[in-house]
Amino acid sequence: MESLGGGDGSMNDSPVAQKLHQFWRIYQYYLDKTTPHAVPRWAGTLLLALIYAIRVYFVQGFYIITYALGIYILNLLIGFLSPLVDPELESSSDGAVLPTKGSDEFKPFIRRLPEFKFWHSITKAFCTAFVMTFFSVFDVPVFWPILLVYWVVLFTLTMKRQIAHMVKYRYIPFSLGKQKYGGKKGSASSSGSRAD
Known part of the structure; x- marks a missing residue:
């Protein structure tokens, strides 16, 4: 009798593993299609949070x-607001820091956690937490106002530290679009009218 394991690796996969792989490919396909659509993605996540x-x-x-969901989202937020390379470590190793003057070399802000991964992680977290609410084993009795106050204090202290870091190293983790320069158009039209 011939062995089934000789040639193709997919012959050894069980039907369940094949279906899971097929599901994962479909999921990844639609996830990739949502990449350029940030506003609808975030609107869907806000609806899920609601x-x-x-x-x-x-x-x-x-x-x-x-509470655990809030702590996880706070952790993701810190990664989203932080630069990929920490300026404290960068300045101590080779003397390079983020540009602070117009004559300095331009270094774009690159996040430690990109926006898409930030969105995807938050959405998965809300889905997981929502599913967990259907299992009574996760309903641990706690006095929720204490958890809320503790989370607010933790959020305040963490954001205060993050904002101090932004001010110290002079970076802004948000860009409001491509910078537009309008000076050249006006000067060309006025110089053309003077030449006539």
């Missing part, structure tokens, strides 16, 4: 899941 909040409100439970 549905999750309504679920937690009506169930009156799962506060520990919500």
